[in-house]
């Protein structure tokens with residue numbers, strides 16, 4: 001089986017070819033699926049350099065950049081795998097959620113190729129792809145039932161999966177996503193875009209206990225991150241002896257490098273603790289789970305990985321390879337791979353709608 005996968009939900013234009021690996025080392029007891037997806041090529045063109053100058057993504061610019069990149073990226077994915085269109089059995093594409101203009105470029109490309117090349121088309125939810133990035137490793141793959149913590153630029157959710165392709169959202173953020181919070185705190189500290197990796201790097205020289213920050217009191221398994229962002233803002237204003245009316249963009253110039261590192265470390269540590277405490281509560285409710293699966297851009301965070309390994313010593317914890325934490329098409333192919341093997345029917349390429357906001361399914 002060979003799948004051409006396409007991903008354009010935000011500011012990465014990506015295409016990958018996924019094939020079959022007959023290794024069966026981690027046969028899932030709840031399914032008869034005995035193979036795992038193999039990456040034959042994986043091409044990602046990021047628009048980070050464009051948006052670093054603006055400090056964030058401009059949707060219209062992102063869509064135009066996808067338009068320029070999508071065909072060269074798709075051709076490169078085929079070339080890198082030494083394949084032609086005739087070798088491709090299926091096409092997969094991200095249809096939701098994401099930026100409207102960005103999703104349009106990817107889905108129109110995939111629909112056109114599916115129609116012209118007479119290939120079945122699979123429309124994949126972006127968060128499902130993030131979760132399935134954990135099936136791209138050859139050593140060991142997750143087994144069901146599992147709990148997934150999806151932590152990205154747009155989402156913070158705990159998802160229970162009894163088996164492939166079944167999702168129950170049991171916790172979600174009530175306001176900001178944790179990735180968005182990393183990005184906004186980085187702005188307060190004057191660190192470059194994207195904020196997550198900048199915070200992680202700056203925090204290496206910092207003391208995570210220097211500035212105690214509050215944990216939100218939200219019942220159940222839901223999250224809230226907007227208060228943490230404001231708490232950092234107030235703590236920075238206080239450390240600089242400035243009034244709370246001081247605009248956030250004026251604060252960084254008042255901080256020393258050591259203060260920035262201490263704030264980055266304190267924030268990162270608090271954000272990780274909040275995530276892991278909720279995930280632990282979910283685990284108490286679902287003691288039957290076999291795997292804990294992290295997914296999304298924030299799962300690249302090294303401090304989180306270390307804390308999680310210590311926190312969940314009795315469970316099997318999975319993180320995607322760091323290069324598959326952010327947006328890429330290999331994970332779209334992996335998600336489609338299990339849809340195909342599970343007998344999910346393809347979509348009609350003439351009917352496929354993009355859905356910028358829709359829950360995982």
Ligand SMILES: Nc1ncnc2c1ncn2[C@@H]1O[C@H](COP(=O)(O)OP(=O)(O)OP(=O)(O)O)[C@@H](O)[C@H]1O
Pocket residue numbers: 009010097098126130151152153154155178179180182183194195196197200296297298299300301302325326327
């Ligand atoms: N090492 C890191 N530590 C913390 N956060 C990180 C790290 N690397 C990336 N991030 C954060 O991950 C987010 C990007 O992840 P991702 O690409 O999965 O999000 P998205 O695709 O924009 O949103 P979504 O997947 O919800 O649609 C950004 O907020 C970024 O700052």
Ligand SMILES: [Mg+2]
Pocket residue numbers: 126130152153296297326327
């Ligand atoms: Mg994403």
